[in-house]
Amino acid sequence: MLQKLYATVSLSCCADNPDSPQHQEVLLPGTLYGMIIKERLDEILNNIRNNISADVRNGVVVDFNDSQCHWTKPHFAEIYSNISTERYFTKVLSRVNFDVGAKLSNFLATGNLVSPTGLDLQQASGFTIVAEKLNWQRYISHFRCIHRGAFFAELKTTAVRKLLPEAWGTYQAARMFFIL
Amino acid sequence: MSSAELVKHHEEPEEFGGYFIINGNERLIRYLILPRRNHVVSLIRPTFANRGPSYTPYAVQIRCVRPDQTSVTNNLHYLSNGSAMLRFSWRKQEYVIPIMLVLKALVGASDKEIFEGVMMQDYGNTFLTDRVELLLRSFKMYNLYTGEHCLEYLGDKFRVVMGMPEDWTNVAMGVWLIQKVVLVHLESPRDKFRMLL
Numbered sequence: 001m002l003q004k005l006y007a008t009v010s011l012s013c014c015a016d017n018p019d020s021p022q023h024q025e026v027l028l029p030g031t032l033y034g035m036i037i038k039e040r041l042d043e044i045l046n047n048i049r050n051n052i053s054a055d056v057r058n059g060v061v062v063d064f065n066d067s068q069c070h071w072t073k074p075h076f077a078e079i080y081s082n083i084s085t086e087r088y089f090t091k092v093l094s095r096v097n098f099d100v101g102a103k104l105s106n107f108l109a110t111g112n113l114v115s116p117t118g119l120d121l122q123q124a125s126g127f128t129i130v131a132e133k134l135n136w137q138r139y140i141s142h143f144r145c146i147h148r149g150a151f152f153a154e155l156k157t158t159a160v161r162k163l164l165p166e167a168w169g170t171y172q173a174a175r176m177f178f179i180l
Numbered sequence: 181m182s183s184a185e186l187v188k189h190h191e192e193p194e195e196f197g198g199y200f201i202i203n204g205n206e207r208l209i210r211y212l213i214l215p216r217r218n219h220v221v222s223l224i225r226p227t228f229a230n231r232g233p234s235y236t237p238y239a240v241q242i243r244c245v246r247p248d249q250t251s252v253t254n255n256l257h258y259l260s261n262g263s264a265m266l267r268f269s270w271r272k273q274e275y276v277i278p279i280m281l282v283l284k285a286l287v288g289a290s291d292k293e294i295f296e297g298v299m300m301q302d303y304g305n306t307f308l309t310d311r312v313e314l315l316l317r318s319f320k321m322y323n324l325y326t327g328e329h330c331l332e333y334l335g336d337k338f339r340v341v342m343g344m345p346e347d348w349t350n351v352a353m354g355v356w357l358i359q360k361v362v363l364v365h366l367e368s369p370r371d372k373f374r375m376l377l
Contacts, residue, residue, distance in 0.1 A: 001220050001240050001242065001256050001375060001376050001377070002256070002264060002279065002298050002315075002376060002377050003298055003300070003377065004220050004222055004240050005222070005238065005239070005240045005256050005258050005264055006258075006298070006307075006308055006311050006312075007222075008222040008224065008238050008240065008258075009236070009238045009258050009311075010307045010308070013222060014222075015222050015223060015224040016221040016222050016223070018215065018221065018223070022216070023215060023216050023219065023221050024213050024214065024215065024216055025213075025214055025215070025216045025217055026211050026212065026213060026214070027211065027212040027213075027214050028211065029208070029209035029210075029211070031249040032209060032212075033209065034248065034249060035249065035250050038248060038250060053345075105202070108200050108202055108207055108209075109202045109203070109207070111207075116271055116272070117270075117271055117272065118269070118272045119250070119251075120243070120250070120251045120252055120253055120269075121212075121214075126210075127209055127210060127212070128207045128208060128209050128210065129207065129208060129210055130205045130206065130207055131199055131205075131206040131207070131208055133206075142208060143198055143199075143208065145210070145211070146210075146211040146212070146213060147210045147211060147212050147213065148213050149212060149213055149214075
């Protein structure tokens with residue numbers, strides 16, 4: 001990277017064109033969906049930790065082994081092994097909101113990304129669209145079209161964005177199904 | 181599934197899926213164009229010069245993707261004094277650190293190692309030798325000599341921002357920071373170091 005940077009400065013290498021498909025890739029819906037789930041789970045775990053550390057700071061008795069039941073027969077312990085009987089930890093868990101689905105359904109319904117990190121994306125809205133069923137070709141086009149990104153529409157650059165030779169096939173396909 | 185099987189499952193015979201039904205509408209997630217993954221792009225943008233004193237329009241950018249498909253973008257900005265700054269964002273906030281700090285923190289690289297790594301035997305290229313010399317010299321003012329020093333410095337500066345446990349040492353914090361934001365598609369610090377050169 002340093003070598004390329006210095007080469008760019010000395011103009012022994014030219015600036016790359018971000019409009020060219022050789023410098024682009026497509027974000028798939030499943031990938032985006034997975035990123036949101038991962039971030040939500042991370043948020044939940046952080047909430048649990050913050051809850052516990054707040055308790056420690058406030059001098060609350062923090063005991064992770066304060067189990068309220070002592071099974072008299074070993075097989076009971078086996079049966080109920082998936083039920084948490086530790087009072088303190090159960091209380092902490094009850095204070096944290098575990099709803100992952102709400103975030104996803106909000107994302108799907110509005111197309112807006114509510115995220116503390118931004119997921120390394122250039123935009124925070126317009127991720128989902130309604131597939132209109134005016135006619136079959138229009139309907140199917142929603143499943144095929146690739147979006148250049150919302151930030152692109154607001155770009156203030158006046159540079160020429162020409163059809164690049166290596167992009168010929170891509171753009172022909174894109175022109176057929178393009179919905180901006 | 182065949183049409184007969186689809187109908188048996190109470191679906192339309194020509195159902196191909198791929199959408200979500202929200203309030204009766206068929207909604208779908210758009211395909212979106214992103215910068216290509218793990219691929220260094222050089223950029224010349226006049227706006228980069230407005231980032232601060234001694235910034236220039238020159239930069240390189242890479243979008244690094246982890247195995248779980250989440251990504252982090254790293255930028256490397258060229259400064260008019262010959263050195264470079266690494267830019268990343270953390271929780272929507274941008275941070276810039278000198279590249280030398282990262283190079284040293286990664287593998288505890290010596291100045292010679294960095295010089296040779298960038299030069300690649302091309303000693304006749306005086307443009308490059310000058311820049312690398314400036315890069316190495318510009319780092320002297322930090323008075324950080326070993327990888328340990330650099331990690332400690334990084335960890336100390338980012339302790340508040342990262343919000344990790346308070347009993348972590350500065351070094352552990354530095355290691356964690358580098359693992360989390362610098363070239364996340366690579367596992368080992370040595371690989372990250374090679375890629376940064």
